[in-house]
Amino acid sequence: xxxxxxxxxxxxxxxxxxxxxxxxxxxxxxxxxxxxxxxxxxxxxxxxxxxxxxxxxxxxxxxxxxxxxxxxxxxxxxxxxxxxxxxxxxxxxxxxxxxxxxxxxxxxxxxxxxxxxxxxxxxxxxxxxxxxxxxxxxxxxxxxxxxxxxxxxxxxxxxxxxxxxxxxxxxxxxxxxxxxxxxxxxxxxxxxxxxxxxxxxxxxxxxxxxxxxxxxxxxxxxxxxxxxxxxxxxxxxxxxxxxxxxxxxxxxxxxxxxxxxxxxxxxxxxxxxxxxxxxxxxxxxxxxxxxxxxxxxxxxxxxxxxxxxxxxxxxxxxxxxxxxxxxxxxxxxxxxxxxxxxxxxxxxxxxxxxxxxxxxxxxxxxxxxxxxxxxxxxxxxxxxxxxxxx
Numbered sequence: 001x002x003x004x005x006x007x008x009x010x011x012x013x014x015x016x017x018x019x020x021x022x023x024x025x026x027x028x029x030x031x032x033x034x035x036x037x038x039x040x041x042x043x044x045x046x047x048x049x050x051x052x053x054x055x056x057x058x059x060x061x062x063x064x065x066x067x068x069x070x071x072x073x074x075x076x077x078x079x080x081x082x083x084x085x086x087x088x089x090x091x092x093x094x095x096x097x098x099x100x101x102x103x104x105x106x107x108x109x110x111x112x113x114x115x116x117x118x119x120x121x122x123x124x125x126x127x128x129x130x131x132x133x134x135x136x137x138x139x140x141x142x143x144x145x146x147x148x149x150x151x152x153x154x155x156x157x158x159x160x161x162x163x164x165x166x167x168x169x170x171x172x173x174x175x176x177x178x179x180x181x182x183x184x185x186x187x188x189x190x191x192x193x194x195x196x197x198x199x200x201x202x203x204x205x206x207x208x209x210x211x212x213x214x215x216x217x218x219x220x221x222x223x224x225x226x227x228x229x230x231x232x233x234x235x236x237x238x239x240x241x242x243x244x245x246x247x248x249x250x251x252x253x254x255x256x257x258x259x260x261x262x263x264x265x266x267x268x269x270x271x272x273x274x275x276x277x278x279x280x281x282x283x284x285x286x287x288x289x290x291x292x293x294x295x296x297x298x299x300x301x302x303x304x305x306x307x308x309x310x311x312x313x314x315x316x317x318x319x320x321x322x323x324x325x326x327x328x329x330x331x332x333x334x335x336x337x338x339x340x341x342x343x344x345x346x347x348x349x350x351x352x353x354x355x356x357x358x359x360x361x362x363x364x365x366x367x368x369x370x371x372x373x374x375x376x377x378x379x380x381x382x383x384x385x386x387x388x389x390x
Contacts, residue, residue, distance in 0.1 A: 098295075098311040101302035104189075112190040113308060118203035123320065126153040126364070127205035130196050131161075131279070132184060133212060133259075143181040144192060146210060146259070146275050149200055151361055154317060157324035159283060160361050162200075163272035163333040169346035170199050179346065199349075200358060207308050212259070214304030216252030218282075221300045224249045225281035227258065230270070235263035250281075268347075269333065276331040287318065287327045294318055332357065332367035 104110040120127040133146025144166065151160040166181035172195050175186055183195040189207055197204045219225055226249050233243040238261035241254050250258060259278050264270035289297045298311050321327060335353035339346055357370045 098299050098302045101299075102305065102307055102309060102311060104306060109188055109190070110308065112188070113193065113207055116190045116193040116197070116204070117207065117308065118205055120205050123316075124155045126151060126156075128152075128200075128202050129206040129208060130193050130204050131208050131210065132189075132192060133210035133275070134184070142185055143179075144184040145181065145212075146272075147180060147196070148276065148279065149196060149202075149204075152317075153364060154320050155324060156328070156364060157321045157326065158328040158330070158364065159280075160330040160332075160364075160367065161276050161279060162331070162357070162361065162367065163276055164196070164199070165268050165272055165334065165336060165347040167268065167338075167345060167347040168199075168334065168336065169341070169348055170195060177341075201355075202358070202362070209306040211304050211306070212256060215259075216256050218300050218304045219250070219252040219255045222282070222285045222297070224251050225255060225278070225285055226250075227255075227277050227281050229258065230274070230277075231264070233257065233261050233263070235261040237261075237263070250278075269336075272333055273331075276333075280329045280331065283329060284327060287322060289318075291319060291322070330361075330366040330368060332361075332371045335371060 129150040129152060131148040131150050132144040134142055134144055147164040147166055149162045164180055168180040170178060170180045172178045172183050180195060184192040193204050193207055228247045229243055229245050232245045239257035241257045243254055243258060255278055259275050262268050262271040286297055294315050298314050335350040336347045337350060339348050357367045360370060361367050
C-alpha cells in the first residue's frame with residue numbers, strides 16, 4: 001500500500017472511531033430523556049456522566065428565591081401585625097385602667113352591692129339605675145344629696161329620671177324611721193339600693209355614685225353643658241358664682257353651683273329639679289359623642305363616678321341607644337308635702353300619687369305633669385333647710 005492510500009485509510013479509520021465515540025457518549029444522554037429519573041436511582045441503567053444528579057442519580061432540589069417585592073410585603077405584614085398586637089395589649093390595659101377607676105376600692109362593698117342588684121334578663125329590657133350624689137364637704141356626714149331613680153329603656157332610647165328629695169321619710173332596715181339620704185350613711189351603696197327599691201317598688205339593676213368635686217373636671221372636659229336655667233342664682237353658700245336665667249353653657253364650676261344651690265322659695269324641690277336638668281345635659285352631651293371618642297369620654301366619666309358597670313358595658317349601652325335615634329329624657333319628682341314629726345322636718349310622700357306615677361313610668365310614660373308638691377310655711381321651710389343634714 002502506497003503512502004497516499006495509507007493516509008486515506010488512517011483518515012477513514014480515525015473518522016469511524018470518532019463517530020463511534022460520539023455516538024457512545026450521546027446515547028445515554030439521549031436515553032435519559034426517555035428513561036425516568038427513578039430508573040437511574042434504582043440502578044436499572046448506568047448513570048451517564050452528564051446526568052443532573054451526578055453519579056448518585058439524585059436530582060438536586062432548587063430552592064425558590066423570593067423576589068424583592070415579596071420580601072417587602074412580608075416585612076410590612078409583620079410590622080402591621082406587631083402594631084395591631086401592641087395596640088390590642090395597650091387597649092386591654094387602657095380598658096382595665098378605666099374599669100379599675102369606675103369600680104369600688106372596697107371589694108367587700110362591691111359584693112354587698114351586687115347582692116342587692118337584680119340583673120336584667122335581656123340587653124333590650126328596660127331597667128332601673130340608682131344614681132346617688134354626695135356633696136359632703138369637710139367633716140360633714142356622708143349622706144346622699146342627690147337621689148335619682150333612673151329608668152333606662154335601651155330599645156326606645158329613653159331615660160326617665162325621678163328625684164327623691166333627700167329629706168323623704170322612709171323606713172330603713174335596722175334603723176327605723178329616717179330620711180332617705182341616711183341609708184347611704186348607715187350602710188353605703190347596698191343599703192341605699194335596698195331602701196330605694198323598697199320605696200319605689202321596683203328592682204334595681206345598676207348603681208352609680210357621682211362625686212361632686214370630680215364632676216367639675218368632667219364637665220370641663222366635655223366642653224361645658226347647655227342648661228336652661230329656670231331662675232337667677234346668686235347663692236354664696238353654693239359657691240361664688242352668679243348664674244343668669246335662661247339657656248346657658250355652664251362650665252364645671254358653674255354647673256356645681258347650679259346643682260348645689262337651694263336658695264329658692266321651695267328650697268330642695270327646685271334643687272332636685274336643677275340636678276335632673278344637669279344630669280340630662282351631661283347625658284345628651286355624652287350621647288352626642290362620636291363612637292370613636294366614646295372610650296375617652298367614658299374615661300372622663302370614670303374619674304367622677306363609682307359604679308358596678310364596666311367600661312365595656314357602658315360603651316355597648318351608649319352605642320345601642322345611639323343606634324335607636326335621638327335620646328328621649330323624661331323627668332319628675334316624687335309627689336310630696338313637708339311636715340314636722342317629733343321636731344324633725346321631713347318630706348312626706350303622697351302615696352296614691354306616687355303609685356300612679358310609678359305605674360306611668362313603668363309603662364314608659366312622661367311623669368313630668370304628675371309631680372305635685374306642698375311646701376311648708378316660710379318659717380317651717382327655713383327650719384327645714386337648717387336641719388336638712390340630719
